[in-house]
Amino acid sequence: MSVPADHIVEEFRAALDHNAVLTGDDADPFLLDPRNLRTADAAVVVRPADTAGVAATVRICAAHDVAIVPQGGNTGLSYGTESPTDRPSIVLSLARLNQIESVDPDRWTITAQAGVTIEAVQNAAKAVNRVFAPDWGARGTASVGGGIATDAGGNNVVRYGNMRDNVMGIEAVLADGTIWDGRRALVKDSSGYDLKHLFIGGEGTLGIVTSAVLKLRPATPYETSLLAAITGLDALAPLLDLAQQHAPGTVTAFELMPLVAIDRVVDVFDVVKPLDTDTEYFALIKLASSNPVDDQIAAFLEAGAEAGLIVDAAVAGTPEQEDNLWAIRDHIPPTSAYIEHQHHGLKLDTAVPVDKVKEFVQSVLDAAAEIAPMALAYGFGHVGDGNLHMMILPITDEAVEPWLEVRDAMTAEIDRLVFELDGTLSAEHGVGLLLRDRIEPQKPDIEWEMMRTVKRALDPQNLFNPGKLIPPVG
Secondary structure, three states, X not given: OEOOOHHHHHHHHHHOOOOOEEOHHHHXXXXXXXXXXXXXXXXXXXXXXXXXXXHHHHHHHHHHOOEEEEEOOOOOOOOOOOOOOOOEEEEEEOOOOOOEEEEEOOOOXXXXXXXXXXXXXXXXXXXXXXXXXXEOOOOOOOEHHHHXXXXXXXXXXXXXXXXXXXXXXXXXXXXXXXXXXXXXXXXXXXXXXXXXXXXXXXXXXXXXXXXXXXXXXXXOOEEEEEEEEEOOHHHHHXXXXXXXXXXXXXXXXXXXXXXXXXXXXXXXXXXXOXXXXXXXXXXXXXXXXXXXXXXXXXXXHHHHHHOXXXXXXXXXXXXXXXXXXXXXXXXXXXXXXXXXXXXXXXXXXXXXXXHHHHHHHHHHHHHHHHHOOOOEEEEEEEHHHOEEEEEEEOOOHHHHHHHHHHHHHHHHHHHHHHHHOOOEOEOOOOOOOOOOOOOHHHOOHHHHHHHHHHHHHHOOOOOEOOOOOOOOOO
């Protein structure tokens, strides 16, 4: 990338406070992604402390045609914060917009700035006997703004939906520096286009979200998770159906975890294997309610065993056991479990219709066995909503070179399977640069052109996160 000229940097410093502009070594920590890969060789990082500062930054960038790469908690996995190489740009960090502006339990909302972490919002909700439902492994670092930009999902989507379903209104800075305050806490509002949804999942390409009104849910003081050893992938759909039947309205998470990944996490981290059963697959299920869920769990497990779907199960009986189950789940991604070789592998954020989960997982495993027998392949994730994180990666030094020779072929076959099953390559992590050139067959041409039309209308200079999300024409 090229950095803005010195006189432009001085304009940022004059418009903002002295802590707001970082260059050189001071900027380096902002240029490493979660995989510890650099997103730029050098950068000017601008860190406004409020919405007015964001607006001032955008106006300066617009005046000098400097691109803006927004950054939240810097936990993204789709190269959505890579700096462009063909024009000057800045990294616009929203980390200092870190205030919870209001907690309104009677309205069932929290208003939080974009840099507030997901965990901080969850804790603020808990303090007033409410729940902020979105939750995923990077909760302590991931930010409200980043979650909105990617329409993040996580563990609780099966009950509460993605980030989109938990945002009631937003404040955003537009391409000319105008501040749009659309932070309305209305459950019903049919007064025209619901414009916030253009920015949710927009990956910072249309404007900079600076604050949001977030939806709260009733407290669920009775929460219990269980790990069920299941008879195979065929058991997933009927088990989810049984769980919804025997515990209606309380199934909050329904996750697939393979034995190979559980064993690896137990070997690497300080966690306890809950079951000695050597079945190939396990389902991690969480029930949450305002009333005890013990009877529902017992009824579900009995029904699952009678139907020949469950071989064994462990129910968390203490907070420590609950934490242990979810620690295993949080560490299953190869960025934790196979840190030595994970940067060579494929970590997929695919989703298919829920009735196609078994077919998709098995098809990917079969393809990996044929194309990449030297690699480890496994799938885990949010099967209750069809979102599967398939992993294919070498786990020895000797396997790296032969794997790299077939990686492109493996990627192409997975993409074909996803599109054949009417799925998506990006369920919750965003498109970024990682998927931009692969995702075009997923939508008809007219749909991409509508998106380009929106982009041109709201960002005519292409200032905001250029080159991300939308495939280039041709």
